[in-house]
Amino acid sequence: MTQVEVAVIGGGLAGMIAAVAFxxxxxxxxLVAPPHAASxxxxxALMEQSIRFLERLALWEKIAPSAxxxxxxxxxxGTKRLLRAPTVAFRSAEIGxxxxxxxxxxxSLLDVLAEAVASEGNLTRYAANASTVSIGKTGVTIAxxxxxxxxxxxxxxxxxRRSTVREAAGIGxxxxxxxxxxxxxxxxxxxxxxNVSTEFHTESGPFTQVPLPNNRSSLVWVQxxxxxxxxxxxxxxxxxxxxxxxxxxxxxxxxxxxxxxVWPLSGMTASRFGKGRVCLIGEAAHVFPPIGxxxxxxxxxxxxxxxxxxxxxxxxPIGASAGDRFDRRRRTDILSRTASVDLLNRSLLSDFLPVxxxxxxxxxxxxxxxxxxxxxxxxxxxxxxSLRALPAMxxxxxxx
Numbered sequence: 276m277t278q279v280e281v282a283v284i285g286g287g288l289a290g291m292i293a294a295v296a297f298x299x300x301x302x303x304x305x306l307v308a309p310p311h312a313a314s315x316x317x318x319x320a321l322m323e324q325s326i327r328f329l330e331r332l333a334l335w336e337k338i339a340p341s342a343x344x345x346x347x348x349x350x351x352x353g354t355k356r357l358l359r360a361p362t363v364a365f366r367s368a369e370i371g372x373x374x375x376x377x378x379x380x381x382x383s384l385l386d387v388l389a390e391a392v393a394s395e396g397n398l399t400r401y402a403a404n405a406s407t408v409s410i411g412k413t414g415v416t417i418a419x420x421x422x423x424x425x426x427x428x429x430x431x432x433x434x435x436r437r438s439t440v441r442e443a444a445g446i447g448x449x450x451x452x453x454x455x456x457x458x459x460x461x462x463x464x465x466x467x468x469x470n471v472s473t474e475f476h477t478e479s480g481p482f483t484q485v486p487l488p489n490n491r492s493s494l495v496w497v498q499x500x501x502x503x504x505x506x507x508x509x510x511x512x513x514x515x516x517x518x519x520x521x522x523x524x525x526x527x528x529x530x531x532x533x534x535x536x537v538w539p540l541s542g543m544t545a546s547r548f549g550k551g552r553v554c555l556i557g558e559a560a561h562v563f564p565p566i567g568x569x570x571x572x573x574x575x576x577x578x579x580x581x582x583x584x585x586x587x588x589x590x591x592p593i594g595a596s597a598g599d600r601f602d603r604r605r606r607t608d609i610l611s612r613t614a615s616v617d618l619l620n621r622s623l624l625s626d627f628l629p630v631x632x633x634x635x636x637x638x639x640x641x642x643x644x645x646x647x648x649x650x651x652x653x654x655x656x657x658x659x660x661s662l663r664a665l666p667a668m669x670x671x672x673x674x675x
Contacts, residue, residue, distance in 0.1 A: 278426050279426070280585075282429070287433065289578065290306065292334075308402070318378055320379075324576075339377070345486065365655075403420050415553070433556050434559055455499065456537050458498060479502065480540075556578060556581065608658050
């Protein structure tokens with residue numbers, strides 16, 4: 276039986292980044308993850324805090340050529356309701372950054388991470404599934420479906436919504452669904468995007484364009500399920516015209532690439548994010564709609580916190596309460612982000628006038644009050660960042 280300090284179950288983006296981070300933090304790591312069956316044509320937007328973490332792991336330099344900066348993020352009220360919100364533009368230069376973050380193809384991330392996993396001396400990958408996970412007071416035993424077994428001091432569940440690790444730990448979940456589906460695709464366009472990401476708020480949900488390198492962008496179009504199915508059945512030419520019309524031809528002629536996918540929207544939150552010698556990250560812990568580029572960024576904050584807990588003590592053994600420490604440390608961020616994304620999404624669907632008033636008033640305040648917009652931008656890329664930056668902002672105001 277193989278002995279390791281940390282076993283990571285799950286080989287998606289969160290699982291591979293976690294395994295590399297723990298290994299480079301000095302722990303002996305096993306990554307239990309079968310090969311990916313197909314290429315991933317989706318894209319991911321990572322905010323500046325996440326990019327800094329990838330830099331510390333010496334990964335960003337290889338990812339950067341495939342990424343496009345997000346210098347401006349604007350929100351446009353695309354509803355036809357009587358009460359509409361003003362357009363709000365968030366510019367990274369307002370908070371001293373060249374970009375809020377970068378958008379990149381998932382496949383580029385996966386390729387760089389697979390190379391890092393293969394070359395990391397402290398890390399062994401097992402191309403198998405975990406069939407059973409047995410959690411004890413002194414360690415965790417993982418039986419693989421290829422007949423091998425691993426003994427670990429600590430196990431990290433990065434194995435998705437139907438997590439084997441979560442089930443073995445007896446951690447329950449709260450789930451919910453939305454009357455929406457997300458259409459995900461990439462497209463080229465005749466006009467340059469100028470590193471601007473645009474989110475149209477519509478009655479069915481957000482329609483969000485995010486830049487890719489050159490004259491290409493990715494799109495997440497949240498629609499009613501029937502509309503999503505009808506649009507997905509269109510030819511690429513007809514779908515391109517529909518996308519161009521919804522975008523008010525802001526990027527000129529649109530050509531949709533052969534990568535259209537439709538996903539029903541739902542949410543899930545685990546009742547705990549860790550206990551004892553177990554913790555959950557990524558979609559084993561939290562799932563919510565693809566709004567505001569929060570998904571993988573939230574998972575990376577999980578990994579940053581867990582790296583501090585597991586690797587911050589040098590060569591000290593991993594404590595039996597590491598999972599409980601992780602749960603306490605991550606609970607506020609996860610629950611607050613989940614609630615805010617859920618509230619924004621439901622506010623777009625609501626025809627209740629007071630809800631529309633509050634949403635429009637909030638966007639109006641962000642548009643007209645720069646200090647408030649500054650705080651919102653800093654919180655968007657790094658929770659608590661606005662509070663840390665507040666003294667410097669006050670000193671700058673006093674100097675002026």
